[in-house]
Amino acid sequence: MYWIIYISLPAAAALILLFLYAFRYEPTHFGLSNVNIFIKEKSSPATEEYKSGKPLLTILHLSDFHLRKNFKGKKLFKFVQSLAGMNVDLIFITGDLIGNSVSTEYMIEMLGPLKAKLGKYAIFGVHDHYDKALIEFVRNMFKRKKSYRKENDIDNMVKRLKSIGIEALINESRKIELNAAGINSIEIIGLDDPIVKKIDIGRAFSHIDPISRMEPVEKFDYRKVFALSETKIHEINNNGKLRIVIMHTPDTDSIINLASKKTDIIFSGHTHGGQVRLPLAGAIISGCKIKTKFASGLFYLRTLVLYVTRGLGEGKYSQFRFYCPPEASLIRVYKID
Numbered sequence: 001m002y003w004i005i006y007i008s009l010p011a012a013a014a015l016i017l018l019f020l021y022a023f024r025y026e027p028t029h030f031g032l033s034n035v036n037i038f039i040k041e042k043s044s045p046a047t048e049e050y051k052s053g054k055p056l057l058t059i060l061h062l063s064d065f066h067l068r069k070n071f072k073g074k075k076l077f078k079f080v081q082s083l084a085g086m087n088v089d090l091i092f093i094t095g096d097l098i099g100n101s102v103s104t105e106y107m108i109e110m111l112g113p114l115k116a117k118l119g120k121y122a123i124f125g126v127h128d129h130y131d132k133a134l135i136e137f138v139r140n141m142f143k144r145k146k147s148y149r150k151e152n153d154i155d156n157m158v159k160r161l162k163s164i165g166i167e168a169l170i171n172e173s174r175k176i177e178l179n180a181a182g183i184n185s186i187e188i189i190g191l192d193d194p195i196v197k198k199i200d201i202g203r204a205f206s207h208i209d210p211i212s213r214m215e216p217v218e219k220f221d222y223r224k225v226f227a228l229s230e231t232k233i234h235e236i237n238n239n240g241k242l243r244i245v246i247m248h249t250p251d252t253d254s255i256i257n258l259a260s261k262k263t264d265i266i267f268s269g270h271t272h273g274g275q276v277r278l279p280l281a282g283a284i285i286s287g288c289k290i291k292t293k294f295a296s297g298l299f300y301l302r303t304l305v306l307y308v309t310r311g312l313g314e315g316k317y318s319q320f321r322f323y324c325p326p327e328a329s330l331i332r333v334y335k336i337d
Contacts, residue, residue: 022320027072030079030312033327035298037265037305038233039242040336041182055332056181060086060116062328063094063248063269064311066127067103067110072319076312077110083328084113091116093166094269094309095125095193095248099316101152104160112164118176120166123190125248125270127315128152129198137317146197169246171200173207181335184240189263191247194254195270195288199247201257220303222252225259226291229300233336237262237303242333250308252289258304265305265333271295273310277323296324307331 130148158168169190192198250268273296274283283295299306
């Protein structure tokens with residue numbers, strides 16, 4: 001018996017348009033999102049009226065290139081290089097820069113012109129560590145793997161990034177003296193990816209001044225950490241310094257751990273914003289251990305600020321987006337006196 005499926009001309013045209021939109025137009029419709037984060041010291045008044053003035057910090061946040069030298073990759077290359085003239089303090093690149101080691105030099109050429117006054121930092125994601133085969137990608141949808149057969153050359157990536165002034169932080173931290181507006185220093189902690197069990201929060205925080213052992217340790221759980229703050233102003237956890245974490249995957253357990261480390265702001269990627277979003281409903285999946293409502297955007301949580309970018313690319317086996325355009329983010333951090 002033969003089954004014949006008839007599709008009307010309007011339906012066929014609609015399907016073709018949907019395909020072109022999701023696979024060709026939206027993935028290359030890059031934008032620069034403007035994001036403002038407001039912080040204050042514990043002694044400052046809790047007011048939301050301060051919305052102007054010079055920011056304490058400007059940060060260019062890039063993520064999830066999944067860079068390939070194809071139609072999409074060439075457009076992405078041009079877009080990122082168009083950001084080279086921006087006057088920012090810091091650049092954070094939060095993982096999945098490449099899909100395989102073949103793209104490393106193309107990625108270095110793309111990022112080379114970018115400049116930042118205080119430093120450029122990168123961390124790695126799953127696709128920086130491993131070049132997934134199609135069968136591994138399919139199996140991974142049913143059971144999350146912790147490693148893959150083909151490893152990328154991470155050591156070479158670290159070396160090549162350093163050659164263009166980008167420091168890869170692999171469970172490491174750096175301290176930048178600032179001495180501005182009551183903030184004496186910024187601590188930047190870079191974490192490796194939790195999905196493939198390469199994260200080491202203890203090691204990363206061992207490089208900066210540890211929390212005093214005499215200080216009582218507050219217990220944190222999901223409800224306590226992920227409760228949304230009523231005010232859109234974060235009260236910094238350590239007067240005089242700002243503690244920033246950059247990580248690829250916004251993993252729930254890791255974020256709870258980071259809250260106990262008195263982290264102020266977390267920048268992450270990985271989710272692609274859900275990659276497919278529906279009006280009103282939002283993201284369908286987050287792609288990691290975090291609720292879909294946190295798949296993209298800025299969130300003032302109880303003790304920290306979480307920013308999850310939609311990123312700029314997609315995996316090689318899922319090259320589409322819908323209602324979730326790719327983004328780079330210009331972050332302005334304002335301090336309320």
